[in-house]
Amino acid sequence: MTAPAPSLLVEDLAFAYPDGHQALFGVDLRVERGERVALLGPNGAGKTTLVLHLNGILRGGRGSVAVAGLPVDQRNLQEVRRRVGIVFQDPDDQLFMPTVGEDVAFGPRNLGLPEPEVRARVAAALAQVGMGGAADRPPHHLSFGQRRRVAVATVLSMHPEILVLDEPSSNLDPAGRRELAEVLESLPVTVLMVTHDLPYALQLCPRSVVLDGGVVVADGPTRELLADPVLLARHRLELPYGFDPRTVP
Amino acid sequence: MTAVHGGVLGAAYLAASSPVHRLAPHLKLVAVLGFALVVVATPVDAAWSWAAYGGYLALVLLAAAAAGVGPARLARGLAIEVPFVLFALLLPFVAQGPRVEVAGIAVSESGLVAAGGLLAKATLSVLAAVVLAATTEPRALVQGLERLRLPSLLVQILMFMVRYADVVGGELGRMRVARESRGFQGRHLGALKVLGPAAGSLFVRSYERGERVHLAMLSRGYTGRMPGGPATAVPAQDWLTALTLPLGAAAVLASGLLLG
Numbered sequence: 045m046t047a048p049a050p051s052l053l054v055e056d057l058a059f060a061y062p063d064g065h066q067a068l069f070g071v072d073l074r075v076e077r078g079e080r081v082a083l084l085g086p087n088g089a090g091k092t093t094l095v096l097h098l099n100g101i102l103r104g105g106r107g108s109v110a111v112a113g114l115p116v117d118q119r120n121l122q123e124v125r126r127r128v129g130i131v132f133q134d135p136d137d138q139l140f141m142p143t144v145g146e147d148v149a150f151g152p153r154n155l156g157l158p159e160p161e162v163r164a165r166v167a168a169a170l171a172q173v174g175m176g177g178a179a180d181r182p183p184h185h186l187s188f189g190q191r192r193r194v195a196v197a198t199v200l201s202m203h204p205e206i207l208v209l210d211e212p213s214s215n216l217d218p219a220g221r222r223e224l225a226e227v228l229e230s231l232p233v234t235v236l237m238v239t240h241d242l243p244y245a246l247q248l249c250p251r252s253v254v255l256d257g258g259v260v261v262a263d264g265p266t267r268e269l270l271a272d273p274v275l276l277a278r279h280r281l282e283l284p285y286g287f288d289p290r291t292v293p
Numbered sequence: 294m295t296a297v298h299g300g301v302l303g304a305a306y307l308a309a310s311s312p313v314h315r316l317a318p319h320l321k322l323v324a325v326l327g328f329a330l331v332v333v334a335t336p337v338d339a340a341w342s343w344a345a346y347g348g349y350l351a352l353v354l355l356a357a358a359a360a361g362v363g364p365a366r367l368a369r370g371l372a373i374e375v376p377f378v379l380f381a382l383l384l385p386f387v388a389q390g391p392r393v394e395v396a397g398i399a400v401s402e403s404g405l406v407a408a409g410g411l412l413a414k415a416t417l418s419v420l421a422a423v424v425l426a427a428t429t430e431p432r433a434l435v436q437g438l439e440r441l442r443l444p445s446l447l448v449q450i451l452m453f454m455v456r457y458a459d460v461v462g463g464e465l466g467r468m469r470v471a472r473e474s475r476g477f478q479g480r481h482l483g484a485l486k487v488l489g490p491a492a493g494s495l496f497v498r499s500y501e502r503g504e505r506v507h508l509a510m511l512s513r514g515y516t517g518r519m520p521g522g523p524a525t526a527v528p529a530q531d532w533l534t535a536l537t538l539p540l541g542a543a544a545v546l547a548s549g550l551l552l553g
């Protein structure tokens with residue numbers, strides 16, 4: 045018997061933008077099913093570029109990406125986009141439909157699911173993020189934290205294999221940040237979380253990967269990486285004032 | 294800095310639950326369009342024209358009353374008509390033909406009739422549109438257009454306009470606050486040097502947001518067509534209610550043509 049394919053397998057991925065700027069120089073990353081992994085790195089490291097490769101928005105460089113064993117290429121694009129749920133940084137980019145419910149239904153309807161199934165998924169996804177009563181509200185009436193959680197629901201409704209979040213805690217107030225953490229911890233899916241919020245990474249992700257200059261420069265238990273001041277300094281990562289990863293429970 | 298409830302576009306909407314509010318949006322769209330067509334088709338120079346226009350006015354005021362839209366709200370809606378009014382006021386002076394005396398000034402008779410007709414038609418159609426806008430949320434209007442089989446691309450454009458009017462409006466507001474916080478006052482001609490680039494940068498920001506929204510849509514399996522939701526059937530009774538307005542107007546027109 046072979047082991048199940050990892051949720052995400054990235055091999056030797058390199059990519060240059062059309063203007064010639066090379067953002068990735070051979071990235072290798074393997075995320076097992078059910079893992080929660082933080083992707084750390086300074087501004088311009090290539091994190092967002094890597095994320096956009098995971099569901100084939102960006103393609104055409106060297107190397108390969110596979111999601112639960114399915115290679116990301118032109119033929120599999122629809123299925124890959126179902127399996128990889130990307131939550132973008134600005135919920136106003138993600139929530140484009142007139143109401144929350146229709147937005148959460150957008151993905152399942154693109155999958156061609158029958159209407160009762162769509163409705164059931166919308167209700168379940170909104171409940172998972174604690175926004176059960178908001179289906180009929182327009183997104184611009186929600187608080188920022190609520191919009192971020194609805195954005196998570198819009199991809200949960202597609203039953204993704206892996207949830208990818210680009211800076212989920214940015215612009216959230218402390219309560220919103222904690223509420224989102226509770227939601228993420230309760231989800232039974234693989235998570236890859238891009239973040240500059242190192243305590244958040246420690247709280248949610250047992251494992252972290254550091255990307256800098258378009259390559260993976262460190263990969264290990266989050267607590268160990270954050271307790272290595274030399275590594276952090278070399279890659280422009282900084283802990284908040286007074287935060288000591290060794291004494292956090 | 295936040296916009297009123299419902300945002301920039303929602304300002305025309307009057308939250309309530311009158312029978313007119315409860316009608317499906319596409320019915321109301323058909324009703325207003327039908328009404329406007331009848332109004333426009335009514336001749337202005339027949340002997341019975343003014344009776345017909347009086348009848349239309351009564352109909353649209355009845356609809357407004359049923360919708361709970363007050364006179365003040367209707368009057369504010371008519372403000373959009375001001376350019377037409379100015380144009381109409383010119384007509385009696387510039388048009389050719391026999392002259393009549395009005396308050397001691399010789400004006401063109403045909404111009405006077407044309408101006409009166411233009412004003413009456415515009416006012417009636419705008420009144421009907423104000424009732425529509427006051428009883429239908431912008432997003433419901435867009436859904437109505439979709440039900441009426443407007444090309445999907447147009448519907449999508451309108452939908453995004455409704456969704457992002459507030460976001461772009463907010464961006465505009467923040468840029469203005471940022472300018473003025475640094476002592477900028479846009480009251481003289483030199484201000485154009487600042488406002489021009491500001492408009493450009495708003496365009497770039499909106500364009501880039503458009504690209505990000507598109508990425509987010511692709512990521513959830515968008516292939517160029519909006520996936521349709523369920524279309525609930527509309528009871529015949531609702532059609533009848535909605536069509537009271539255009540059918541009533543058509544009856545007025547028909548009796549004018551037959552009897553007049």
Ligand SMILES: Nc1ncnc2c1ncn2[C@@H]1O[C@H](COP(=O)(O)OP(=O)(O)OP(=O)(O)O)[C@@H](O)[C@H]1O
Nearest residue numbers: 061063065067085086087088089090091092093094
């Ligand atoms: N559309 C583009 N065209 C050209 N170069 C780009 C484009 N987008 C990003 N880059 C460049 O690619 C590199 C990686 O950018 P990327 O957005 O992936 O970084 P990031 O790790 O997500 O940074 P941040 O933490 O600021 O979000 C940067 O040097 C950036 O300038």
Ligand SMILES: [Mg+2]
Nearest residue numbers: 091092093210
């Ligand atoms: Mg980024």
